Amino acid sequence: MTNEIVYDATVGRPLLDDAKMSMRGVNVFYADKQAIHSVDLDIGKNQVIALIGPSGCGKSTFLRSLNRMNDTIDICRVEGHLMLEGQDIYDPKLDVVPLRARVGMVFQKPNPFPKSIYDNVAYGPRIHGLASRRIDLDEIVESSLQKAGLWNEVKDRLHAPGTGLSGGQQQRLCIARTIAVSPEVILMDEPCSALDPIATAKVEELIAELSQNITIAIVTHSMQQAARVSERTAYFHMGHLVEVNDTEKVFTNPEHPLTEAYITGRFG
Amino acid sequence: MKTIDLVNKNLAKRYRKEKLFRAYGLASIGFGLLCLVLLFSDIIGKGYKAFVQTNIQIEVNFDAGYLGITDTTNTEQMFAANFEGLVKKSLREMFLIKKRSDKRLAYSLVSTDSGYQLHDLLVANPAWLGTTKKVWLLADDDLDTYYKSVDNLNGAFTGRMQEQQLVWIKNLLDNDALQLQFNMNFFNLGDSTEPELAGIRAALMGSLFTLMVTMVLSFPVGVAAAIYLEEYAPRNRFTDIIEVNINNLAAVPSIIFGLLGAAIFLGFFGMHRSLPLVGGLVLTLMTLPTIIITSRAAIKAVPPSIREAAMSIGASKMQVVLHHVLPLAMPGMLTGAIIGLAQALGETAPLLLIGMVAFIVDIPSGVTDPATALPVQIYLWSDRPERSFAELTSAAIMVLLGVLIVMNALAVLLRKKLERRW
Numbered sequence A: 001m002t003n004e005i006v007y008d009a010t011v012g013r014p015l016l017d018d019a020k021m022s023m024r025g026v027n028v029f030y031a032d033k034q035a036i037h038s039v040d041l042d043i044g045k046n047q048v049i050a051l052i053g054p055s056g057c058g059k060s061t062f063l064r065s066l067n068r069m070n071d072t073i074d075i076c077r078v079e080g081h082l083m084l085e086g087q088d089i090y091d092p093k094l095d096v097v098p099l100r101a102r103v104g105m106v107f108q109k110p111n112p113f114p115k116s117i118y119d120n121v122a123y124g125p126r127i128h129g130l131a132s133r134r135i136d137l138d139e140i141v142e143s144s145l146q147k148a149g150l151w152n153e154v155k156d157r158l159h160a161p162g163t164g165l166s167g168g169q170q171q172r173l174c175i176a177r178t179i180a181v182s183p184e185v186i187l188m189d190e191p192c193s194a195l196d197p198i199a200t201a202k203v204e205e206l207i208a209e210l211s212q213n214i215t216i217a218i219v220t221h222s223m224q225q226a227a228r229v230s231e232r233t234a235y236f237h238m239g240h241l242v243e244v245n246d247t248e249k250v251f252t253n254p255e256h257p258l259t260e261a262y263i264t265g266r267f268g
Numbered sequence B: 001m002k003t004i005d006l007v008n009k010n011l012a013k014r015y016r017k018e019k020l021f022r023a024y025g026l027a028s029i030g031f032g033l034l035c036l037v038l039l040f041s042d043i044i045g046k047g048y049k050a051f052v053q054t055n056i057q058i059e060v061n062f063d064a065g066y067l068g069i070t071d072t073t074n075t076e077q078m079f080a081a082n083f084e085g086l087v088k089k090s091l092r093e094m095f096l097i098k099k100r101s102d103k104r105l106a107y108s109l110v111s112t113d114s115g116y117q118l119h120d121l122l123v124a125n126p127a128w129l130g131t132t133k134k135v136w137l138l139a140d141d142d143l144d145t146y147y148k149s150v151d152n153l154n155g156a157f158t159g160r161m162q163e164q165q166l167v168w169i170k171n172l173l174d175n176d177a178l179q180l181q182f183n184m185n186f187f188n189l190g191d192s193t194e195p196e197l198a199g200i201r202a203a204l205m206g207s208l209f210t211l212m213v214t215m216v217l218s219f220p221v222g223v224a225a226a227i228y229l230e231e232y233a234p235r236n237r238f239t240d241i242i243e244v245n246i247n248n249l250a251a252v253p254s255i256i257f258g259l260l261g262a263a264i265f266l267g268f269f270g271m272h273r274s275l276p277l278v279g280g281l282v283l284t285l286m287t288l289p290t291i292i293i294t295s296r297a298a299i300k301a302v303p304p305s306i307r308e309a310a311m312s313i314g315a316s317k318m319q320v321v322l323h324h325v326l327p328l329a330m331p332g333m334l335t336g337a338i339i340g341l342a343q344a345l346g347e348t349a350p351l352l353l354i355g356m357v358a359f360i361v362d363i364p365s366g367v368t369d370p371a372t373a374l375p376v377q378i379y380l381w382s383d384r385p386e387r388s389f390a391e392l393t394s395a396a397i398m399v400l401l402g403v404l405i406v407m408n409a410l411a412v413l414l415r416k417k418l419e420r421r422w
C-alpha cells in the first residue's frame, strides 16, 4: 500500500531562518541507483536534529554527504547544493580536510585507533596543528575528555590502549576525539546501537550538553532516543524526505501518513 | 517423533562426519611431517660428516737450516721457505720411502695445502723452529672418505686408493695418527677443487649481499606500489590490466627473470657478470610481485572503520596512510617480504643466467665483487665426482635450510613484535 504513495514535497517545516547547514535539491546516487531524492533540509544552529526512517531509506547516505565522507565511495555521486554557513561544501575548490575538522563524525561501531587513550584524543589536534606545546595538547585532551564525560574514568590510564575500554567508553572516547578539534557540527550515525542502555543514557546526556554550542545531526533507529535528544526530527522514506517538524510534533501529531505509520510501528 | 529426537538422531551422524573430517586433517599433517622428516634425515645423514675432517699426524723437524729461516718474524724468510718440501720430506721419512713411484702416493695422502699449514703453525709457534714436533695436517679427501667409512660393515670405501697407500693407512690407524677434527675450512673458505679446502663462505656472503640488494630495492618499491594501487589508483581498465599483470608476473618461472635480467642489466646497461648487485636486481624483479600482492592484502585487511575514523577528523589521504594504514599493515607486509626473500634465497636458475655460477675462491666483500650464491654452490658441488663433495653438498643444503629457518623465525618475531594486539 505504501508503495503507491507519490512523494510530493516534504511536509512540515524543513527550512529555517538561522540554519547552520542548508541542503537544497540533494540527490545521491550509488552508480545508477538513486539513494536520495531531491531533499531540501535546513539544520538549525546548535540544534539537535534526528534523522529517522526504516533501514535502507538513506539516512546514513544523507548524513555522510554532509561532511563528504561519501567521497571515499567511488561509485557515489552527490548532486545539489549543500551549504555550511553559506559555503558550498561540494565546491571543487574546497578542501575536505578543514571541512571535516568543522563537521566531525561519530560512527555506529566505536572505532578508536589502536593507540593510547591520550593519542586517540590528541590525534586531531596534532594533525591540524592546534597545539604547539605539550601542555596545550594536554589541556585539549583533558577538556575534550571532560566534555565527553570520560575524564574521571580514564585520567589514571591515559596511556592505556583506547581499545581496552568498554564499548560505551570507547564511543565516548570517539566523541572526545571528535570534539578535540572543536567542530561546529557533529554527525552521529546510530551512535548508540552497539551500546547497552546505561552507556546509551550517558551518550544521550552528552549529546544534550554538547548541543549547547555544537550543531548535531543524529541518525537513530530508536524513536525514544530521537524523542529524548532532538529538537527537530526528519523522517526519511525510501530516499525521500517525507516530513520534518519539531520532534514533539512528529511524535505526537505527525502530518504525513507514512510518518504516522512508522512511529506507530507499522513498519521499521 | 519430536524435533529433539530428530536432532539427536542426526547428532551421531554429525559427530561421525566431524571425526572423519578431523582424521583427514591429521592424516595430511602426518604426511607432511613424514616428508619433512625424510628430507631432513636424508640430508643430515649425508651431510653431518662434512662438519668434521680427517687429520693426519706427522712428525716434522722444523730444521732451520733446511727452511733457511733465522727469524720467524721475518715474513720474507717465512715466505721463501720451502714448507711444502718439508712436508714431503717428513712423509718420506715417516713411511721410509725408497721407491720413486711411492713418493707421489705418499704425498697424495695429505692436502695440497699442507705447506701453508706448516707455515701457519710455525708463525703461531715460533719456538718450534729447530725442534721436532708431531703436527696434525689436513688429510687429502680420498683419505678422508676412507677414514670416515672405515667402520662400515661392508668395508671401507677405498676408491682410488692404492695397495701401498692402504698399508700406510693401516699403519697410521694402528698408531692413532688419524683423527677427525672440526672442519673450519668449510665455514672460512670459498670454493676449491679440493674438497677438503672447499668452503661455503664465499657462497654464503654472495647470497647475503644479493639478498641485501633485493631487500633494499624490493621492499620499499613493492610497498609503495601496493599503497598506490590500493589507496590512490582509480579503478579502471588500465589499473585492472596492471593488477592482472602483477598476478601473472608472480607466476612467471624464475628463469625468465634471469633472461630478462641478463638482457637488461648485462646487455643494455653493460654491468659485469657474476655480481651480487646484478643478482639482487634480477631477484628484485622476481620478488616484487610477491611483495606487492602480500602488501596489498595487508592493506586490504586494515579495518575500514580505522580509515573512516581518521578521515572524519580531517586526516588527509597521506596522513591516513602513513599514520594508520601503514603501521597496521606493516606486520603483514614484512611477513610477505621475508617470504619473498626466502624464495629469492633459494633461487638458482636466474643466477645461472647472469653468471653467478663462477668458480669463486675469494670471499666477496661487497655487492660489486664476483660471487656465487648458496643454491648455485649446491648445484655446482652436486655435480662433482669426488665423494667428499656429495657430503659437502648436503652440508651446504643444511646451511641454506638453516638460513631459511632463521629468516622465517625472524618473520615470526617481527610480526609478534609489531602486531598490535589491542
Ligand SMILES: Nc1ncnc2c1ncn2[C@@H]1O[C@H](COP(=O)(O)OP(=O)(O)O)[C@@H](O)[C@H]1O
Pocket: A030, A035, A053, A054, A055, A056, A057, A058, A059, A060, A061, A062, A073
Ligand atoms: N556503498 C554503497 N554502495 C551501493 N549502495 C549503497 C551503499 N551504501 C548504501 N547503499 C544503498 O543506499 C541505500 C540507502 O542506504 P543507507 O544510507 O545505508 O540507509 P540507512 O542508513 O537509512 O539504513 C540502500 O538501498 C543501500 O543499499
Ligand SMILES: [Mg+2]
Pocket: A059, A060, A061, A189
Ligand atoms: Mg545506516
